[in-house]
Amino acid sequence: MEKLIFLAFFDVLLASLLMFQPTICSSNFTNQDALLHVKLVIEVDPMNTIKGGNWTVEANFCEWIGVVCSNHRQRVTALDLSHMGLQGRLSPFLGNLSFLASLDLRNNSFYGTIPIEISCLRRLKELILEFNQFEGSIPPILAQYQNLEVMSLAMNRLTGGIPGEFGAFPKLQQLDLSSNDLRGRIPSSLGNISTLQVIVLVNATLTGSIPSALFNRSLTWVNLTDNYLFGSLPSDLCYHWPNIQALSLRHNQFSGLLPKTLTQCKELIILWLSFNCFQGSIPQDIGSFQKLQKLYIACNNLTGMIPRTIGNMSSLHKLDIGSNYIEGEIPSEIGNLFNLQRLSLRDSLLTGLYLANNGFGGNIPQYLSNFSNLIIFDADDNQLSGPIPMSLGNLKKLIAFSVPSNQLTGDTYGSKLGFLSALSNCQSLKTLFLAENPLRGSIPESIKNLPESIKNFSNSLQILSAPNCQIRGQIPNQMGFLKSLTFLQLSDNDLDGNIPSSIGQLESLQRLCLGELLLHQNRLSGSIPNCIESLSSLQKFFISSNNMTSAIPISLWSLQDLIFVNLSLNSFNGGLPIEIGKMRALENIDLSWNQLTSAITSSILELESLTSLNLSRNSFQGPIPKSIGNLKGLDFLDLSYNDLSGMIPESMEGLTHLQNLNLSFNKLSGEIPNGGPFRNFSALSFIGNEALCGNANFQVPRCRVDGKKSSSNKQLHLLYIMVPIVSATLLGSVICLLRKHGKISKIDPVSVENPPRIDHPMISYRELCLATNNFAESNLLGVGISSSIYKGTLTNETNVAIKVLNLHIESALKFFDKECEVFRKIRHRNLVKVISSCTNAV
The missing domain is CATH 3.80.10.10 (Ribonuclease Inhibitor)
Incomplete structure (x- = not known):
């Protein structure tokens, strides 16, 4: 009976388990x-x-x-x-x-x-x-x-x-099975799937070669991107993949030659073989790809020239063959690719026609004007030669034209730069870069006589850069029509004549680069036109290395947004007006190598943003203004080769950011300050001033000391000696008294239950600043290797000596630890008493 009950219970249990x-x-x-x-x-x-x-x-x-x-x-x-x-x-x-x-x-x-x-x-x-x-x-x-x-x-x-x-x-x-860490090889058994059309194994950490069985005639889409696959492509690839439409093997380690029979894949739409190790040349019959829309073979080891048959790929939208070893001319047949949207022969795949940083030679092809939708043409740093085609004026949508660092020239049958007139038809053009080409021409008369042509630029052109182009002649007065121009760069040319007054009409101009960096080494003459005050947005004004004369107009110093001014290497004369002090945004002034005279106006020292001031190689006279110490942000100061006299202001010791100082070859006299940044300067900063004196490291005579000053120095030296002695004596006396009265006993070990009592007074950093007048030099008693000692008076009228560690010196804390260790072990009646310590490192 018991067995039957057990079996019945087991059946119920089994049924219950099966239900779940x-x-x-x-x-x-x-x-x-x-x-x-x-x-x-x-x-x-x-x-x-x-x-x-x-x-x-x-x-x-x-x-x-x-x-x-x-x-x-x-x-x-x-x-x-x-x-x-x-x-x-x-x-x-x-x-x-x-x-x-x-x-x-x-x-x-x-x-x-x-x-x-x-x-x-x-x-x-x-x-x-x-x-x-x-x-x-x-x-x-x-x-x-x-x-x-x-x-x-x-x-x-x-x-x-x-x-x-x-x-x-x-x-x-x-x-x-993409983007899994599968590892291993591609199983050859996948080739047994006779119905397989699409296989995508992107970023699957696969290794080995493509198994021969995988070359299945049913496949139309194969993507094995981003793996560690290697080997070469079989010469009969298209025989096994006759229906292939997309093949992507990029970012692997495939090598060998591109199969010459590759073009037999007639259904191919996308071919992506970039970032591998393929060698050899591009197949000569590449034009047989009638359906191919995207061809990416960048970042391989391909050599040779671009086949002219490439112009037969009528369906091609995108072509990337950059970062290879392609050389020679750009075949004109590329102009037949009417559907081409992107052509890249370098690393970056940007919108437009990018030919930069290759070794292409020959002329800019005339067919370029067929790209009616072209927005950007970038061919800088090549070996292009010949004239810039006039037909480029047909590119109505062109926004940027950049051809610096080539061998392009002006017109073949004349000395005028006629292409500038042609480009004025590109009413969307914003940037025009022509730098470092031997254009060898002048700005054409057509622009001067037909201002309407350049007016087409007026609402678009923002940047015009043509330095080192051997442009000669004058800057046309019609340049003032370029209302949107923010950057004008014509440096290192053969321009002559005056700066046209129409420059004042460029109200958006932020940089007028007629010097050092951008329009320098020309032969511009005359004066700076007064209309420059109209350039209210001007931030940088460079006109160095020209033949400019007369005084600097006061109107220049009315430009409130001006940040950089470089008028060096000219023949400007006169002095500096007090109006210069109104330019509160000014950070850099270079007026060196001119004929400026009179005293340095103190108003220049109101420029609180100034970081660099170069007035060298002029004829400034008088003293250096004492208020020069107000230029707290100054890190470069060159006043050399002038006729400055008087003493070097002590206020310059407060220029904590000053790193470069040149006061050489003036008529300065008196003691060279040795505080603040002067600790870092050498004799070269002061050479050629025979009346200067100071520390030996400046290689000048020691300053003569009168009796009163000598007596004061003796008293100061005596104070250095006596203060520690007296303090030590007082400390020793206190210790003796404490021992005599039994106040000093054996120190109990510190425990959690009985923490040590802090008996020394808590002194804040603020109180120390008050006690030493903000650590003024008048309170400085001495300077050591890693610390300075100041005298001070606390709020309770206690006279103290304050030791300040210089934590910028790596060994400062080590020196202090050693001192503390010595003080801990020594027992002497003349030891000074340590009152307290604090830090301002919050």
Whole structure:
């Protein structure tokens, strides 16, 4: 009887357990139950699509969000939970949806392993689990899907390689396992899938070569980008892949020659072989790619020239052959590529025509004007020669034209730069870079006589840069029509004549570069026009190395936004007006190598933003203004080769940022200051001033000391000696008294229960500043290797000596530790008393 009871109980238990296991039987209830288990393991549902939606028993599960059922049997045939941001594990109960044909869970955060129970979905045609966090190995049992056509497990954390069993898929058309750390080789068994059309294995850490079996005639799309694959491409590649439309092998280690038969892939639309080690030349019959729209072969070791047949690729939209060893002329046949949107022969793939930083020679081809949609033409740093084509004026949409560092010249049949008139038709042109080309011409009369042509630029051209172009003649007065011009650079040319007064009409100009950096080494003469005051936006004004004369106009110093001024290497005369003090934004002034006279106006010392001042090689007279110490941000000061006299102001010791000082070859006298930045200067800063005296390191005589000053020095030296002695005596006396009265006893060890009592007074850094007048030099007693000692009086009228460590010196703390160790061990009646310590490092 007991046995029967036991058996009955076991049967009930077994039945109960089976109720909670996924089963292969399917019914409406089974489908609903499976979906509820899917809902149960979802942990995060940010949009409340499943947890807070209509996934309830009160509603028909066929009407639940993401669920599609068959019309006849009301069984789940598709489950689409993509792009919902769901997080959780994947329920094994999904295996009970036996009629499921499509499972799409892409772009969620499902994690854990892929449950093997989903291999029971015999009718499944689409399995899309991409963009999740699945981990572990890919279950080989998934190969049991006899009807599967699309499988995407991309963008997960799967490992362990591609199962060789996948070669048994009888109907698979698309396979995407990208962005998983699969490692290993591509299984040759994948070549057994006769229906396979698309294989994408991007960034899967795969190694080895492409297995020969994979060259399956059914393939139309092969993407093996970003792996460690190597080897060469077979010469009969197109025979095995006659229907290939897209082939991407970029960012691998493929080598060898590009197959000459590559152009036999007649259906090819995209060919991406960049960032490999391919060698040899571009196939001469590359023009046979009639359907090819994108060709990327950059960053290889290709050599030779661009085949002229490239002009036959009538469907080509994008061409990138940069970062190779291509040389020779740009074939004019490129002009036949009417659909070309991007041509790149360098690293950057920017919009427009980029030919920069190559070795291209020959003329700029006339066909360039056929690119009616061209926005940017960039061919700097090549070997282009000949004239700039007049036909470029047809590029109505051109925004930037850049050809610096070539061998381009002016017009063939004249000395005028006629292309400037042609480019004036490009009404969208904003930047024009012509630097370092031997143009050897003058600005054409057409621009001077027909101002309407240059007026086309007036609403667009912002930057005109043509330094070192051998441009001669005068700057045309019509330049003033360029109302939008913000940058004008004509340095290092052969320009002569005066600066036209129309320059004052360039109200947007921020840089007028007629000097040192940008319009220097010309032969401009005359004076700076007074109309320059109209350039209210001007920030930088350079006109160095010219033949400018007369006084600097006061109108220049009315420009409130001016930051840099360089008028050096001219013949300006007169003095500096007091108006210069109004330019509060000014940071850099260079007036060197002129004929300026009179005293240095003290108003220049009101320029609080000034960091660099160069007045050298002039004839300034009188003393250096004492208020020069107000220029707290100054780091460069050159007043050499003038007729300055008097003493060097002590206020200059407060110029803490000053790094470069040159006062040489003047008539200065008196003592050279030795505080502040003067500690870092050498004799070269003061050479040629015979009346200077000071420290020996300046290589000048020692200053003569009168009796009063000598007596004062003796008293100061005596103070250095006596203060420590007296303080030590007082400390010793206190120690003796304490010992005599038994106040000093053996120190008890410190414990948590009895912490040491702090008896010394707490003195703040602020109190020390007050006691020493902000550590003034008048309170300085002495300077050591790593510290300075100041005298001071605390608020309780106690006279103290304050030692300040220089923590910028690496050994400062070590020296202090050694001193403390010595003081701890020495017992002497003359030891000074240590009152307290503090820090301002907050």
